[in-house]
Amino acid sequence: MKNIFSLTLISAVLSVSVAAQSPKPVPEKYRELPLSAIKPTGWLRNQLQIMRDGTTGHLDEVHPKIGNDNGWLGGKGDAWEETPYWLDGAVPLAYLLDDKPLQQKVKKYIDWVIDNQRPSGYFGAMTKDEREKNVKVDVANCASGDDWWPKMVMLKVIQQYYSATNDPRVIPFMTKYFRYQLQALKSCPVGKWTEWATSRGTDNVMMAQWLYGMTGDKSLLELASLIESQSFPWSDWLGNRDWVIGAAAQQNEEHWMRRHAVNVGMALKAPAINYQRTGDPNYLKSLKTGFNDLMTLHGLPMGIFSGDEDLHGNDPTQGVELCAIVESMYSLEKIIGITGDPHYMDALERMTFNALPTQTTDDYNAKQYFQIANQVHVKRGVFNFSLPFGREMNNVFGMRSGYTCCLANMHQGWTKFAAHLWYATPDKGLAALAYSPNNVTAKVGAKNTDVTIRETTRYPFEEGIQLELATASSVQFPLHLRIPSWCRKATVAVNGETVQTPEGGKVIVLNRTWKNGDKVTLNFPMAVSTSNWGRNSRAVERGPLVYALKLEETWEKETEKDEGDYFNVFPKGDWNYGLVDKIVKDPAANLDVKTVKPVTDSFIWNLQNAPIEIRASAKKIPGWKIVNDVAPQPVTDRNGHFVGKVDEKVETITLVPYGCTKVRVVAFPVVK
Structure with missing residues (x-):
């Protein structure tokens, strides 16, 4: 089954049978490609190979919390977020690299989760009541279940697996679970077990809407609205400056979950996800206001907001948690697809090429919990963090520095960035919205013709990018190309002939009949400049x-x-x-x-x-x-x-x- 999200949503918008008060979903500006479509090359592939050889490929072997009697394999060990976090990066890595051993390693977790779904639709590790009381978790006794939050991450894992494999078990599995959840939430709401679920409900909304795009089942929109109503109102907060001002002014225990930088990173996509479901343009205004205010009051030069763990202003001595970076990157990748706004494409690259690589060791086996912009040493200490830690281990490089959530979650950063270099377009073309060396293969044009584009570049260090097309037959399709906002005037050439000299901050379109061997050359002159910060x-x-x-x-x-x-x-x-x-x-x-x-x-x-x-x-x-x-x-x-x-x-x-x-x-x- 292929992704019919855009067609389904357009149909929903046009349907005269939809009541006036019903949500009016909108299609994405750009649609994600299957996970197997993009193959990183060059330095980016090397980065992923390092991760495969390090903790991303072997976390279950070196991190006892995941390796010992894992709950997601039927054991009594980790049954919460760290195993799904790890898989959320390891699954895309396995398919980006076509690594069969890693695919087999991650698949055993997915198989256990799918194969052990309860008759009611509930899934996850065996609960205490199931083990000790032999209780069956169903709608009537949903309280015998467990926290909604880690299941939100596991749904992302299984969705990515489906994108790569089209495993026919996935759609029925998700359908059954969401039917259970729609009923169970009425007596076991999102926040029943933890406030983490309440603060991160957008991830659950996003997956329900993804399945709606696959099946057209309108009960999924009802579910998405219900989850949204039981979760933190991030869209309202982002559009209301009182929230970000309060986050800048307060560092006490009151309402700290709404200042928690990882929660904020996940929540950035909330207005876009809600816009996707409802078509209400006010959500996009909230997103624009919130992101601008966040980066104005809390932004740091490397493209991320402070968060050590709470939002903590724009002083260059404030820290930022690694989890906040990778979650913000993923939110931006979703926002880009839904809105098509180049501003968020620029933000993604700035965050990826500056904040992300500095916070892990070369072998990807150790990480910092908090990095600092002006980091004049790395050592044990209290520092000026909102969560200083009596252990004094928040700033060092280690597997156990800070909390191990980041040890499990850091793997989605590079992998999901690589998987979102290209998107499909509504006009049956391809869009290059972030740049790094890779090969992409997709079906384009009126006849769904296979085309491969080889992207050769030393970007972000050098100005040139070359795209070479390979196709068995000539094919007409549009090629969308982002021109970064920092580039005053780019040069775009086809087979050596300049065809456009666009200014930055836009996405241009080359719509023509392409033949095998055609080459597109992009040149983005990189002028030096200075920018003002805290x-x-x-x-x-x-x-x-x-x-x-x-x-x-x-x-x-x-x-x-x-x-x-x-x-x-x-x-x-x-x-x-x-x-x-x-x-x-x-x-x-x-x-x-x-x-x-x-x-x-x-x-x-x-x-x-x-x-x-x-x-x-x-x-x-x-x-x-x-x-x-x-x-x-x-x-x-x-x-x-x-x-x-x-x-x-x-x-x-x-x-x-x-x-x-x-x-x-x-x-x-x-x-x-």
Whole structure:
């Protein structure tokens, strides 16, 4: 069964039998491709292979919480979120890489879940009442079931598996479960067991609406509306500035779940999901308002909002949880498909190429719970986090640093980004909405002709992208191409002939008859610039990348019985520099960009592989020192200048892509 979401939704919109008060679903602007359609190549494939060889492919072997007597395999072990979290990244990885052993590993969990669905439709690990009282979980005694929340994640896992395999068991499985849930929620509401389910109900709504797109069963829209009514009203909050202002002002225990950054990252897609179901454009206004306010009050230079764990303002010394990054990325990927708005495409790339790679080790076996924008060292400590942890383990690199939710959840970041490089279009074409090396194969045009597009690029480091088409016969179809907003004017050529020179911030369409071997070349000139951030700091940017001070690193490995192995990272050189003000006044004339090494297929996001360096003039600020484990941003005047004592000597500092660093300064004070 193929995805008929767009056709079903259009039919629902046009149907005269739908009552006036009924939701009026709208089709996506762009439709997700099957999981098997996109095959990463180049450095992106290498990143996924590292994950396969590391914790993504072997978490069940190295993380006892998942490996021991797993509840999702019928045991008495983990029956909550960590196993579904892991599978939510491991399943797409298995099919993106065509890795048969990993496919078999993840499939045993999916098989157990599907094969052990209860007659009522309920699914999941065996509950306490089932084990101890031999009670059958059904609508009449839904209280003998368990938390709705982890099932929301497992539904995402099974949906991705279906996208890759078309397993005929999936649609009946989901249909049966959602029929159970529609009735059970009336006496066992979303928040019966945990507030996590209440705060994250959008993921449940999203999956009900996905199944509606497959089957057209209108009871699924009723279910989606019911779940939404029992969950946190994120769409209202995002559209109402009182929420984000309150989150900025309050760091107490009251209402902390609505400030929890992972909840917020998941909730970003709520207005888009609700718009998809109802067609109400006010939801899109709420999304625009909420995302803008969130990034204004809490945004950090690497493209993510603070959240350590709560939203915590825009000071460059605030942290952000790894789970918040990967969940925000996924929300943006869903928002892009529903709205087609290039603003969110830019936001996705900025977050992916800056915030994501810096928070894991090269081998993908250890992670930071919280990263900091201006991170002048990585070590045990309390720091200035809203959740400081008496264990002092939130900032180090380790498997058990912070909570292990991120150890399980970090795997969806790169995998889902790779799976959303391309989308299908309503006009039977293809859309490249984010860029990285890959091959995509899909059916296009009036006759559903197979076409493969090979994307060759060293983006985001270099300006050029080449798309080469392979098709057995000529075929007419539209090719949608995103032009990033940071690009002032792009060049688009077909077979060497320039066909468009569009400005940034839009999606252009090349609608023509394509033949085998046709080549589309995109050039996005990457000018250097500076941007303003918290406490009047400045960050240096080029293309989709933010650049940070290059500091040679000293890694120290430590081990403790309860914490396992972990790493501290310290800088070898001085970090307390301010950028001279001429850089802000004229970045192009005063920043020197150098390509220092090629981006190869074996590229890893680390200091040794950083391919681009930017030389900048700077002066030391002697009084800028570490206080309580962070480097508080120096005070500046309203003109943006630090007015304290500054060394007279002008030095040349080197900046590298933020994603290649572990210790750094990215938000610089400005000095005269």
